[in-house]
Amino acid sequence: MAWWKHLRTRFGRFWVTLPVLLGVLGPGIITGNVDNDAGGITTYSVIGARFGYSMLWVLLLITFTLAMIQEMCARMGVVTGKGLADLIRERFGVRVTMVVMLLLLFTNLTNTMGEFAGVAGAASILGWSRFVVIPAVAFLVWILVVKGSYRSVERVLLVFCVVYLTYVVSAFMAHPHWGTVIRATVTPTFQMNREFTSLFIATIGTTIAPWMQFYQQSSVAEKAIEVKNYRYEALDTYIGSFLTNFVSFFIVVACASTLYVAGVRVDTAAEAAGALAPLAGNYASLLFAAGLMNASIMAAGILPLSTAYSVAEAFGWESGVGKSFREAPLFYGLYTALIFAGAGIVLFVPEGRLVSLMLFSQAANGILLPLILVLMLRLVNDRSLMGDYVNSRGKNIAVWAQAIVMIVLAGILTVQTLAGIFS
Amino acid sequence: MFYLSNILGMRVLDRKQAVVGSIADLEVASAEKFPIVAAVLVRTRSGLSRVGWHNVRALGIAECTLKLVGSELEPNFTLQDTSMLLLNHVLDKQIVDVHGAKVVRVNDIELAESHGQLRVIAADAGLRSFLRRLGLSWAISLVEQMRHHKVAENSIPWSFVEPLGRDVRNVQVRTTWKELSKLHPSDLADIVDDLDFNERDALFKALNDEQAADTLAELEDDRVKVAILERLGVARAADILEEMDPDDAADILQDTRADTQEAVLQEMQPEEREDVRELLAYDEDTAGGLMTNDYLEIRQEMTAGQVIDLLRHEAPDTETIYYLYVTDDSGRLAGVLSLRALIVAQPERAVGDIMLRHSVSVFVDDPKKKVAEVMDKYGYLALPVVNHEGLLQGIVTVDDILDQAME
Numbered sequence: 001m002a003w004w005k006h007l008r009t010r011f012g013r014f015w016v017t018l019p020v021l022l023g024v025l026g027p028g029i030i031t032g033n034v035d036n037d038a039g040g041i042t043t044y045s046v047i048g049a050r051f052g053y054s055m056l057w058v059l060l061l062i063t064f065t066l067a068m069i070q071e072m073c074a075r076m077g078v079v080t081g082k083g084l085a086d087l088i089r090e091r092f093g094v095r096v097t098m099v100v101m102l103l104l105l106f107t108n109l110t111n112t113m114g115e116f117a118g119v120a121g122a123a124s125i126l127g128w129s130r131f132v133v134i135p136a137v138a139f140l141v142w143i144l145v146v147k148g149s150y151r152s153v154e155r156v157l158l159v160f161c162v163v164y165l166t167y168v169v170s171a172f173m174a175h176p177h178w179g180t181v182i183r184a185t186v187t188p189t190f191q192m193n194r195e196f197t198s199l200f201i202a203t204i205g206t207t208i209a210p211w212m213q214f215y216q217q218s219s220v221a222e223k224a225i226e227v228k229n230y231r232y233e234a235l236d237t238y239i240g241s242f243l244t245n246f247v248s249f250f251i252v253v254a255c256a257s258t259l260y261v262a263g264v265r266v267d268t269a270a271e272a273a274g275a276l277a278p279l280a281g282n283y284a285s286l287l288f289a290a291g292l293m294n295a296s297i298m299a300a301g302i303l304p305l306s307t308a309y310s311v312a313e314a315f316g317w318e319s320g321v322g323k324s325f326r327e328a329p330l331f332y333g334l335y336t337a338l339i340f341a342g343a344g345i346v347l348f349v350p351e352g353r354l355v356s357l358m359l360f361s362q363a364a365n366g367i368l369l370p371l372i373l374v375l376m377l378r379l380v381n382d383r384s385l386m387g388d389y390v391n392s393r394g395k396n397i398a399v400w401a402q403a404i405v406m407i408v409l410a411g412i413l414t415v416q417t418l419a420g421i422f423s
Numbered sequence: 424m425f426y427l428s429n430i431l432g433m434r435v436l437d438r439k440q441a442v443v444g445s446i447a448d449l450e451v452a453s454a455e456k457f458p459i460v461a462a463v464l465v466r467t468r469s470g471l472s473r474v475g476w477h478n479v480r481a482l483g484i485a486e487c488t489l490k491l492v493g494s495e496l497e498p499n500f501t502l503q504d505t506s507m508l509l510l511n512h513v514l515d516k517q518i519v520d521v522h523g524a525k526v527v528r529v530n531d532i533e534l535a536e537s538h539g540q541l542r543v544i545a546a547d548a549g550l551r552s553f554l555r556r557l558g559l560s561w562a563i564s565l566v567e568q569m570r571h572h573k574v575a576e577n578s579i580p581w582s583f584v585e586p587l588g589r590d591v592r593n594v595q596v597r598t599t600w601k602e603l604s605k606l607h608p609s610d611l612a613d614i615v616d617d618l619d620f621n622e623r624d625a626l627f628k629a630l631n632d633e634q635a636a637d638t639l640a641e642l643e644d645d646r647v648k649v650a651i652l653e654r655l656g657v658a659r660a661a662d663i664l665e666e667m668d669p670d671d672a673a674d675i676l677q678d679t680r681a682d683t684q685e686a687v688l689q690e691m692q693p694e695e696r697e698d699v700r701e702l703l704a705y706d707e708d709t710a711g712g713l714m715t716n717d718y719l720e721i722r723q724e725m726t727a728g729q730v731i732d733l734l735r736h737e738a739p740d741t742e743t744i745y746y747l748y749v750t751d752d753s754g755r756l757a758g759v760l761s762l763r764a765l766i767v768a769q770p771e772r773a774v775g776d777i778m779l780r781h782s783v784s785v786f787v788d789d790p791k792k793k794v795a796e797v798m799d800k801y802g803y804l805a806l807p808v809v810n811h812e813g814l815l816q817g818i819v820t821v822d823d824i825l826d827q828a829m830e
Contacts, residue, residue: 080619093514094557095557221620223650224620226654316517316530316548322644
């Protein structure tokens with residue numbers, strides 16, 4: 001019965017390592033889930049409604065890209081104990097840091113606005129007034145971070161992650177044809193029209209967002225995971241990358257099997273939630289809206305927090321949710337300003353103006369992401385920093401290849417967007 | 424005076440005034456209080472070349488002239504474990520400002536020439552140096568003119584600087600942390616908060632067990648304490664915990680994983696281990712979880728003189744001596760003896776006669792809040808903790824509930 005003995009020792013080992021694993025899990029899963037924010041849900045709803053299942057293969061492919069990029073950040077966090085902004089500042093100096101931080105600040109502010117717009121949209125489906133819900137949400141996320149401890153913040157976030165499963169339920173309620181769904185997931189198809197390409201690029205841009213690299217590396221560094229336990233953090237990252245695309249997959253399926261079939265056009269996630277009601281039932285619609293509300297609230301807290309962390313790291317300000325407002329005034333000041341500016345602009349600026357701001361944000365994102373990828377690849381391959389934990393040759397080739405594809409795509413998107421703005 | 428940011432990238436001319444390259448970095452001898460620049464690293468077309476300071480004729484505002492000719496410059500530089508480079512290891516990195524007891528990021532480095540030697544004199548961390556690095560010096564003067572008020576330089580004299588950028592994992596060149604270990608544990612704890620964990624590991628390796636224990640006790644975040652101990656390894660963790668008050672040690676161990684906890688306990692001296700083990704049995708947020716069981720046992724039949732002798736021998740280690748709790752033959756709490764009553768009493772008087780018989784106490788399972796209320800109501804700095812049979816189990820001091828009161 002050798003196999004039985006083998007199995008027993010394997011499981012014996014598993015029970016010993018389980019507490020270690022649970023202690024390490026967190027940063028990757030949280031980052032992955034926050035990735036499905038208001039902007040993400042909007043993009044996935046739109047591609048589902050507009051192109052049915054035909055873009056599902058992109059989600060499958062992008063899961064691997066995301067996992068690879070986030071894994072590098074996690075590895076840098078474990079080995080160096082420093083955040084990405086720290087490393088960029090230390091390796092590339094003041095000017096590069098300033099450029100990266102200004103772009104990050106701008107894209108994260110506009111993304112935060114996107115989250116509050118998501119809150120407003122979900123509120124309208126649920127029948128609540130945006131003038132009550134937006135200030136309430138802004139205050140809620142603010143108080144959680146300013147008055148809470150790191151542990152309470154992480155705990156609340158992990159609970160929030162569970163709410164994402166509402167999208168899976170929504171998708172099943174839409175009764176899709178699963179055979180077709182699976183075939184579309186593994187069969188790449190491409191349509192040569194402008195709408196397809198720009199949504200294709202938008203999907204990549206919203207899934208692999210620059211704040212994620214900063215956020216995950218900082219939270220990994222803060223956890224002080226030992227190098228010998230690195231593989232658990234890698235696992236955490238892979239689970240996070242899988243989960244984010246697992247959820248987005250079901251969002252696309254929910255919209256494709258209802259809105260696409262019925263030929264309904266939508267431009268926002270809230271519209272998608274509303275349009276689901278007559279097609280998949282009120283519950284599906286409410287679940288979709290609840291998921292959007294949850295995602296928006298979560299990201300409305302994390303994005304400003306991550307930004308404040310990154311900027312504080314880069315410029316050497318006191319920072320950390322463990323500190324009081326008086327100990328870290330600039331950190332909390334920036335965090336507060338981002339939340340209330342984001343909420344305020346959404347409340348009081350007319351929607352037409354917001355759209356062009358969002359477009360600018362997309363262009364800034366398109367410049368920032370390639371820049372960060374190149375800086376990251378240089379950092380992760382620096383032996384004096386990473387020792388034996390530099391990228392393997394195979395990984396370097398794979399990541400560079402994907403980086404080049406993304407740089408090209410981001411370039412196209414940026415040019416398109418800027419041309420759109422100025423024409 | 425020079426700024427490192429101005430020196431880096433400066434043109435390098437040889438003896439014949441021909442351009443041979445640019446300054447890539449400065450190497451300093453780090454042992455000095457104000458380190459001397461030992462060499463200039465010149466980036467030439469063929470690679471990095473190390474030029475000793477004795478071969479530098481002049482360092483000007485716009486260029487650096489050597490005593491060598493261009494052909495003598497060879498790409499000979501490889502980073503030695505013993506050298507410290509100002510750009511590579513200090514600029515843009517974090518340092519500890521020992522005087523201000525905080526961690527800051529270096530925006531620029533000030534150097535000065537005296538007696539033919541170039542020395543590092545200060546690290547700049549303020550907004551002024553940051554704007555200068557961005558090439559926005561004009562913005563500084565603009566702001567100063569508008570507000571009639573100088574933009575902060577925040578330059579830290581190098582004698583107060585403890586660099587962190589040099590690879591702290593490298594044992595050979597690890598900073599001595601000599602200045603740091605002189606700091607008060609609560610200042611050290613503030614600094615530890617701002618370090619990354621490689622730096623924390625290095626700092627705790629440099630501190631002796633007692634300093635490490637005091638610093639650890641001062642840290643606020645329990646998760647940080649646990650992470651530090653787990654990374655130090657079982658043997659060192661046990662040594663440090665032995666130095667701590669048992670209640671603080673139990674607090675930390677409470678949050679470690681069961682297997683680590685057991686391994687560390689096994690490594691500790693039997694006496695300290697039993698104290699900690701006893702405390703681990705109580706819930707963290709009760710009087711039992713807060714109290715220390717490291718206290719002086721005073722019997723009511725002892726004389727005042729005997730108690731004072733006992734204090735002389737034992738007190739350096741125990742947490743508080745301002746109140747002494749007196750027990751009867753069976754170990755029940757009988758009364759409380761204040762230090763004042765003890766000192767003014769005749770040496771031959773029995774403790775039972777001079778103590779206060781009705782002492783206030785709390786039960787081991789009383790919640791934290793109750794303990795705080797009792798302490799506040801009676802204005803005591805410490806309280807005895809008894810079990811339901813009235814047997815004295817330990818004492819809880821005001822600092823154990825202070826963080827509760829601050830929240």
